[in-house]
Amino acid sequence: MNERLLKTGLRSGYAALITCAFAAAYFSYFGSATSLFLLTAVLVLFERWTDMREALFELRGQSDEAIHLTAEIATRFAEQEQKSSLLEQREVKFRKAFEHAAIGMAIVSTTGDILKANSALEDIIGFSDEQLKSTNFETLLPEYEAASYRRELSKLFYGAADSIHIEQRLLRSNGDVSWVLWTASMIPAAGDDGPQYIFQFQDINDKKRAERQIAFDALHDSLTGLPNRTLFLDRLQVAFRNAQRSTGLNFAVCSMDFDRFKLVNDSFGHSIGDKLLIEIAARLRSLVPKGDTIARLGGDEFAILIEHIDDLESAVRTAESIRNELARPFDLDGHRVQSTVSIGLDTWAEHYEHPEMILRDADTAVSHAKHAGRDRCEVFSNEMREASVRFLENETDLRGAVDRGEFRAFYQPIVDLRSSKLAGFEALIRWEHPSRGLISPGEFIQIAEETGLIYPIGEWMLRQTCRQLAAWQRTYIEAEDIWISVNVSAKQFMQSNVVAIVSQLLEETGIRPESLKIELTESAMAENLSHVMDVMSQLQRIGVRLCIDDFGTGYSSLSNLHLLPLDNLKVDRSFVNHMDESSENREIIRTIVSLASSLNLDVIAEGVETEGQLAKLRALGCGYGQGFYFAPPLDGTAAEALIRFSRIMSPIAETNLVAVGANLIVAEKVPVRLKYIDR
Numbered sequence: 001m002n003e004r005l006l007k008t009g010l011r012s013g014y015a016a017l018i019t020c021a022f023a024a025a026y027f028s029y030f031g032s033a034t035s036l037f038l039l040t041a042v043l044v045l046f047e048r049w050t051d052m053r054e055a056l057f058e059l060r061g062q063s064d065e066a067i068h069l070t071a072e073i074a075t076r077f078a079e080q081e082q083k084s085s086l087l088e089q090r091e092v093k094f095r096k097a098f099e100h101a102a103i104g105m106a107i108v109s110t111t112g113d114i115l116k117a118n119s120a121l122e123d124i125i126g127f128s129d130e131q132l133k134s135t136n137f138e139t140l141l142p143e144y145e146a147a148s149y150r151r152e153l154s155k156l157f158y159g160a161a162d163s164i165h166i167e168q169r170l171l172r173s174n175g176d177v178s179w180v181l182w183t184a185s186m187i188p189a190a191g192d193d194g195p196q197y198i199f200q201f202q203d204i205n206d207k208k209r210a211e212r213q214i215a216f217d218a219l220h221d222s223l224t225g226l227p228n229r230t231l232f233l234d235r236l237q238v239a240f241r242n243a244q245r246s247t248g249l250n251f252a253v254c255s256m257d258f259d260r261f262k263l264v265n266d267s268f269g270h271s272i273g274d275k276l277l278i279e280i281a282a283r284l285r286s287l288v289p290k291g292d293t294i295a296r297l298g299g300d301e302f303a304i305l306i307e308h309i310d311d312l313e314s315a316v317r318t319a320e321s322i323r324n325e326l327a328r329p330f331d332l333d334g335h336r337v338q339s340t341v342s343i344g345l346d347t348w349a350e351h352y353e354h355p356e357m358i359l360r361d362a363d364t365a366v367s368h369a370k371h372a373g374r375d376r377c378e379v380f381s382n383e384m385r386e387a388s389v390r391f392l393e394n395e396t397d398l399r400g401a402v403d404r405g406e407f408r409a410f411y412q413p414i415v416d417l418r419s420s421k422l423a424g425f426e427a428l429i430r431w432e433h434p435s436r437g438l439i440s441p442g443e444f445i446q447i448a449e450e451t452g453l454i455y456p457i458g459e460w461m462l463r464q465t466c467r468q469l470a471a472w473q474r475t476y477i478e479a480e481d482i483w484i485s486v487n488v489s490a491k492q493f494m495q496s497n498v499v500a501i502v503s504q505l506l507e508e509t510g511i512r513p514e515s516l517k518i519e520l521t522e523s524a525m526a527e528n529l530s531h532v533m534d535v536m537s538q539l540q541r542i543g544v545r546l547c548i549d550d551f552g553t554g555y556s557s558l559s560n561l562h563l564l565p566l567d568n569l570k571v572d573r574s575f576v577n578h579m580d581e582s583s584e585n586r587e588i589i590r591t592i593v594s595l596a597s598s599l600n601l602d603v604i605a606e607g608v609e610t611e612g613q614l615a616k617l618r619a620l621g622c623g624y625g626q627g628f629y630f631a632p633p634l635d636g637t638a639a640e641a642l643i644r645f646s647r648i649m650s651p652i653a654e655t656n657l658v659a660v661g662a663n664l665i666v667a668e669k670v671p672v673r674l675k676y677i678d679r
Contacts, residue, residue, distance in 0.1 A: 104201030513543025573607025
C-alpha cells in the first residue's frame, strides 16, 4: 500500500512540473499579469508537491521499521517456542534419568520431607516410593547418625557448601542397617515450589565389608582367627591404664610357648602343625572367660590377658588349668599328637612404666620354665630379670670369645673298672674368660645353642680333640688304644653336614675312627629320632663309635633303643651320687647294666667320687667309670703326663691311679696354670 501511495505522489509531482513549464511558456506569450497568476499557482503546486514527497518518504521509513519489528517479534516468538520445547524435553529426560538411575535418588524439601524417590533407592533401603513420600529423611537414620546428618545439611542450607558427601548408615524396612555414600545439593526455586534438595545414594555395603575384613586381618592371626600381637598390646595398654586409674584393679599376662612344636612339623608336616595350632586356639577359647584376650603372637607362642584377677594365686590356678588341659592329646587326621606347654606369668604392679614391660617379663618367665624342664608354669621374679641381663651380657662376651679363641679343652680320665687301666678321656670344653677366669659349659652352652654359636664352638671342640688325640697317638704307643669322647649338641647333630665335618677331621688328623666317640644326650634324641638314627648310621659306617650320655634322665623310648647303632650307655651322675642313700638308684643302675648287656653295649658311670661307689659299681657289673675319685678334668699337658705315667703303673694298682689323679702335678713337676673344674 505504501509503495502504491509513493508511486501516485510521484506521478502528481511530475504533472506539476509539466504544468509549471507550460505556465512559463504561457507567461512569455500572454503577458505579465496573467503570467504572475500562473507563476503563483505553479509555486503553490510545487510546495505542495515537496511536502507530499517528504510525507511519502517518511511514510516509507515507518513502513520499513514496522516490517523489521514484525519480523523480530516473529523470530523471538519462534525462539521462545523452541526453548519451551527444549525445557519440556529436558524435563522428560530428567524424569526418565531419575526413575531409571542405577544409584538411589530422592527429592527432599528443605524441611527434610521426601517428595519423590526412585526405584534404586527402594532397592537399597527396602521402602517403596509411596512409603517414602512425606516421610522425613531423618527417620531413616539410626539415632547416632542424626547429628552428623543435620550438621552436613546445614552447610547446604546456609550456602557454606555447594554439595556435601557423607558415608552413613540407613535403616532398612526389615530393621537392618545399610551403608550408603550419599551426596546432596540444592535445587533452586522453581515457581511456587521453593528450593529443594536432591539426594543421591550409592550402596557401599561391599566396600564396608572389605574394609572390615582388612581391619580384621590387620589385627588378627589368619590361621586361628585370634588377636595378633598388635591387638593384644592395644588391649594390654587399655588394661594398664585402667589399673593405673583404679585402686585394687589388677590383671595378669600369661605367656605360653609349646614344647617341641617343631618336632610335630618335622614328623607330620606343616599341615598337621597348623591344625594343631587351630585346635589349641579352640581349647583356649573354651577355657578363658569372655572379656579376656587370647592372642597368637607368632609361631607356637600364645598370650592371654587375664583381667580383673583377685590375686596372684587365682592367676596361677588359671594358668595351671590351661596347662593341664593343653597336655591332653589331640587327634589330628588320625594322628595322635601330644604337646606340653611352658607358661610364664606376670601381674601388673605399680612400678611398671609401660605395658610392654609386663609381656616382656612374662616371656622371661617362659624361658625359665623351659630351662627348668618344660611343661610347667613359672611366675616372674626379679631374679629372673637379673639372670636375663646376665644372659645378654654373656651372649655378647661369648661372641667375642669365639672370635678371640678363648676356649680350652680339658680331658677327664675314663677308667676300665675291671683292669684299673686308663681307657680313655671325655673331652670337656671350658671358656677362659679374661676377667672371670674359667667358666664351665653349664653357664654358656645354653646361650650358644640359642644364639647359634654352638656350631662354631662345637666344630672347634671336635677339631681340637681330634688334633690332640692324633698328637698323643703319634707320640705314645699306649695312646693307640685310648679313645676320646666328645659331647655333640643336639643342634649340631641336626646339621646336614655333621658327618662331612667328622669325616674331614678324621682325614686331616689321621686318627683311627674307632678312637673317636661321639656322645649325644638322651633327651636330644627326642627332637627328631629318625634323623638322629640316620646320622648315627652314617657315623658308624665311617668307624666312629657312639654313646648316649646321661642315660636314664631323658625321654628316649626303650622300644627304639635296640634300633640305634650304639656302643656305650653312660649312667647319669645323679644315680651314682646317691647310690649309698637309695637302693632305688642302685636298682636303676642294675637295670641299665642289664639292658646294656643284652644289647652288647658297654656302660660308663659318671661322677664316681668315693671308694664305696666304685665297689658297688663293680659289683653291679659296670664296665667303666669316671669322676673325681680317679682324677678331675685335666688340661692337655696333664692328660699327656697321665698317659706317659700309665706306662709304669701296675695294671691292678688302683691306688696308684688315684694317687696320679691327686698328685700327678707334683710328682711329674708338670706346670699347670688352669684350675680344675668339674663339668
